[in-house]
Amino acid sequence: xxxxxxxxxxxxxxxxxxxxxxxxxxxxxxxxxxxxxxxxxxxxxxxxxxxxxxxxxxxxxxxxxxxxxxxxxxxxxxxxxxxxxxxxxxxxxxxxxxxxxxxxxxxxxxxxxxxxxxxxxxxxxxxxxxxxxxxxxxxxxxxxxxxxxxxxxxxxxxxxxxxxxxxxxxxxxxxxxxxxxxxxxxxxxxxxxxxxxxxxxxxxxxxxxxxxxxxxxxxxxxxxxxxxxxxxxxxxxxxxxxxxxx
Amino acid sequence: xxxxxxxxxxxxxxxxxxxxxxxxxxxxxxxxxxxxxxxxxxxxxxxxxxxxxxxxxxxxxxxxxxxxxxxxxxxxxxxxxxxxxxxxxxxxxxxxxxxxxxxxxxxxxxxxxxxxxxxxxxxxxxxxxxxxxxxxxxxxxxxxxxxxxxxxxxxxxxxxxxxxxxxxxxxxxxxxxxxxxxxxxxxxxxxxxxxxxxxxxxxxxxxxxxxxxxxxxxxxxxxxxxxxxxxxxxxxxxxxxxxxxxxxxxxxxxxxxxxxxxxxxxxxxxxxxxxxxxxxxxxxx
Ligand code: SF4
Ligand code: SF4
Numbered sequence: 001x002x003x004x005x006x007x008x009x010x011x012x013x014x015x016x017x018x019x020x021x022x023x024x025x026x027x028x029x030x031x032x033x034x035x036x037x038x039x040x041x042x043x044x045x046x047x048x049x050x051x052x053x054x055x056x057x058x059x060x061x062x063x064x065x066x067x068x069x070x071x072x073x074x075x076x077x078x079x080x081x082x083x084x085x086x087x088x089x090x091x092x093x094x095x096x097x098x099x100x101x102x103x104x105x106x107x108x109x110x111x112x113x114x115x116x117x118x119x120x121x122x123x124x125x126x127x128x129x130x131x132x133x134x135x136x137x138x139x140x141x142x143x144x145x146x147x148x149x150x151x152x153x154x155x156x157x158x159x160x161x162x163x164x165x166x167x168x169x170x171x172x173x174x175x176x177x178x179x180x181x182x183x184x185x186x187x188x189x190x191x192x193x194x195x196x197x198x199x200x201x202x203x204x205x206x207x208x209x210x211x212x213x214x215x216x217x218x219x220x221x222x223x224x225x226x227x228x229x230x231x232x233x234x235x236x237x238x239x240x241x242x243x244x245x246x
Numbered sequence: 247x248x249x250x251x252x253x254x255x256x257x258x259x260x261x262x263x264x265x266x267x268x269x270x271x272x273x274x275x276x277x278x279x280x281x282x283x284x285x286x287x288x289x290x291x292x293x294x295x296x297x298x299x300x301x302x303x304x305x306x307x308x309x310x311x312x313x314x315x316x317x318x319x320x321x322x323x324x325x326x327x328x329x330x331x332x333x334x335x336x337x338x339x340x341x342x343x344x345x346x347x348x349x350x351x352x353x354x355x356x357x358x359x360x361x362x363x364x365x366x367x368x369x370x371x372x373x374x375x376x377x378x379x380x381x382x383x384x385x386x387x388x389x390x391x392x393x394x395x396x397x398x399x400x401x402x403x404x405x406x407x408x409x410x411x412x413x414x415x416x417x418x419x420x421x422x423x424x425x426x427x428x429x430x431x432x433x434x435x436x437x438x439x440x441x442x443x444x445x446x447x448x449x450x451x452x453x454x455x456x457x458x459x460x461x462x463x464x465x466x467x468x469x470x471x472x473x474x475x476x477x478x479x480x481x482x483x484x485x486x487x488x489x490x491x492x493x494x495x496x497x498x499x500x501x502x503x504x505x506x507x508x509x510x511x512x513x514x515x516x517x518x519x520x521x522x523x524x525x526x527x528x529x530x531x
Contacts, residue, residue, distance in 0.1 A: 002522035003465060005260045005505050008341060012266065012348055015340075019333040023325075030325040031296030086284060094421075214315045216399075 035062040040119075041227075051113040051120050052187060052231075054089070056105045061085025067112045077111055077132035078103070079156045101127040101154050110152075111136065114145055121231050122148050123238065124184050129156045183241050185234050191215045191222075194237060198244030207236045258512055260505045263347065267354040274351045277301065278416040298416055299404065300324045303345070304452035306331025308406065311399040323404070334456065341521075342463040343456035346446060347502035352412040352434075353446055357485070359438035372442045372487065380487070383448045384500060391451035411445060442485040447500060457499040467496040467507065470526040473518045480507035480519050490519060494526070 003011070023029040037053035040046050049066040060071035064085065071085045078092055089108045096103035106126040113120035114136045122144075128136075133153040141149065183197050191204065192215035204212050213222055219237065223230040277294055284295040299305050305327035313328070334345050346353050364371045375383070397405045407413050407424060411434050414427030430445075437444040446453045469480070469490060480490035486500040490507045505521055506512060513519040520526070 001465075002520050002524060004521075005262050005508075005510055008344065008503075008505070008521065009262045009266050009348070011341070012337065012344055015337055016333055016349075019329065019336070023329045028325055029329060031294060031300035032324055086286070086289075216312055216315070 032057065035059070035065075037066055042229075045118060048116075048118060051109045051116075051118055054105060054109045054112060055187070056088070056090030056093075058089050058105075058108075059085060060087045060089070063089070063108065063112060067116055069112060069115055073135065074108075074111075077129070077135050078107070079129055079131040096129075099154065101125075103127055103129060103154070107132070114141060114149065115139055117141075121234065123235065124186075125152060127152050127154050129154060131156050183245055185219060185238050185241065187220045188218055189220075190218050194219070194241055197241050199237065199240045203240050204237065207240070208233055260508075260511050263504060263506075266348045267351075267357070270349045271351040271354050274298070274301075274416060282420055296326065298413060299407075300326045301330060302327055302412075303330040303334040304455075305404070306334075307452065307455055308395055308398040308404070311395065335459075338456045338459040338463065340464045342460050342465070342501055342503040343453065344503045345456060346450075346453050347504035350412075350452075352415060352450075353443060353502070355415065356434065356438045356443045356445060359435050360442045360485070363439040363442075366439070369482075371440070372485070374440045386448050387450055387454040387457075390449050391454040394451045406451075442487075443502075446502065447486065453502075457501075460499050460501050461497055465521055465523055467501065467503075467505075468520055468522055468524075468526050469494055470518045470520070473515050475515055477514070479512045479514065483507055483512040 020029060035058055037049045037051070040048050040050050051067065054063065060074045063069055063074060064071055071087065075082060075087070078095075080087075080092075080095060089105055092107065093102065093104035106124075107128050109120060110126040110128055111132050112118070117140060128149070130153055133149055136149060137146075185194065191212055194204065195201065195215060201212050208223075208226075208228060210226060210228075219233065220230050222228075223233050276290065277296065278298055280290045280293045280295060281297050283289045289295060294301075300323070305323045306329075309323045309328065337344050360371070394406045407422075407427070409424070409426045409430055411427055411431035414423050414431040417423045418428060418431075430449075434445040441447070467490065471494060474491070476491060478491045481488065481492070483506050484490055485504060485506065486498070486502060488496060488498045488501055488507075490496055496507075503521075508519045508521060509516050
């Protein structure tokens with residue numbers, strides 16, 4: 001069979017767009033990861049979205065869908081002009097880039113957790129601007145949450161961008177050392193990273209009670225897959241990371 | 247094709263290919279712009295909001311290792327890239343690297359710059375690199391491919407984005423663009439004034455993967471020796487400098503299935519260089 005350029009052009013279109021249409025119809029075509037956080041699997045919060053799973057690619061709209069916080073409230077909390085649902089929360093890092101303490105995705109996790117009274121691991125330092133703290137204090141917070149909030153609030157940046165970033169207020173804990181901020185197990189941390197941080201495979205397997213998968217797997221994904229509680233495993237592994245770092 | 251008495255496209259060239267190239271160039275440009283707009287709260291209706299990573303078939307290739315061993319995709323790569331990779335392979339299995347010759351906007355942009363080069367240098371264009379050096383350099387893209395697959399597999403992130411001229415071309419207005427990518431894009435465009443498709447020939451890792459299908463693809467470029475006038479027009483025209491006039495079937499790993507060497511384009515004799523599955527017999531001529 002011989003084909004001409006016109007037939008070839010038509011076949012390229014049919015195969016390419018036909019393939020995309022077919023896989024879309026089958027529900028296989030996805031151009032982004034789902035913007036729905038995993039839910040708590042057990043305890044009194046079972047079935048509710050887990051704020052620890054909020055990722056930088058989420059928009060204000062995604063947060064509203066899962067956590068019921070209107071974009072306008074988020075905009076007010078983080079003291080920004082946009083309150084459209086399309087605002088990607090990873091942009092917060094750029095907006096607050098000059099500050100000493102990081103305001104970013106972790107801050108949104110903290111805000112979403114406290115706003116809805118959902119549990120969140122508070123063993124790492126996450127900061128919120130004062131405007132967010134004010135809003136949260138209108139909600140019901142436990143004494144622990146309140147204490148955490150008080151020690152992790154930073155003043156809103158001054159309107160004048162050339163003004164020096166003010167030092168954080170009410171930070172009672174010592175500022176985190178570089179080492180400890182770097183070696184923190186998060187949702188995206190892979191087994192390879194903690195191996196690199198000096199934790200042996202045997203220790204990891206002992207903690208999890210099951211063999212370690214390929215080192216490129218993220219710890220969190222693996223825990224979810226195997227039905228292990230990520231928070232528990234994370235705390236135990238973090239202790240080993242800290243030990244190895246000493 | 248004529249409009250107001252003037253040729254819209256150079257005659258004896260595959261004009262429909264240029265239209266398809268334009269189509270995909272505009273499509274990818276619009277999608278990239280849309281992605282930026284969406285991130286800033288706007289957006290073009292009815293157009294995908296996907297990022298370029300999600301629509302890059304090569305992203306699917308580099309994620310194969312991680313997908314096979316861990317079951318997850320490399321960061322920023324999604325199912326769509328995997329699907330496009332499979333579609334790209336189906337097309338290449340049937341027709342060779344048509345993605346390069348007809349779809350890839352980076353290939354298209356290099357061809358546009360080549361037009362300028364051809365104006366300046368006429369017949370000397372695309373013949374500057376000494377043959378010996380050229381022969382060796384043509385395999386460099388496999389080295390690039392091996393490196394990209396290796397660093398992606400070991401890091402789990404898209405390190406190639408830092409150097410990818412394709413990503414730089416469609417993201418130069420965003421903060422995501424890397425200096426490395428911009429420099430390589432700049433060098434590619436300048437070199438395109440002297441050599442046709444320098445990135446494709448010497449560096450593109452995806453071109454390297456697709457190029458392998460030239461060894462076994464279903465539809466092949468074939469030359470009927472019985473009717474061939476041996477004027478060498480096909481070889482002179484070939485953007486990839488393949489000596490079409492000295493082979494019966496093009497198996498060169500660099501062919502991009504542009505069909506510019508065929509009797510539909512530069513070959514002056516009908517049915518002499520064709521895109522076919524058939525074995526060319528003397529009586530066919
Ligand atoms: S070789 Fe690479 S850059 Fe060139 S057309 Fe093919 S995919 Fe595009
Ligand atoms: S051999 Fe023909 S189809 Fe292949 S690249 Fe050269 S001109 Fe294009």
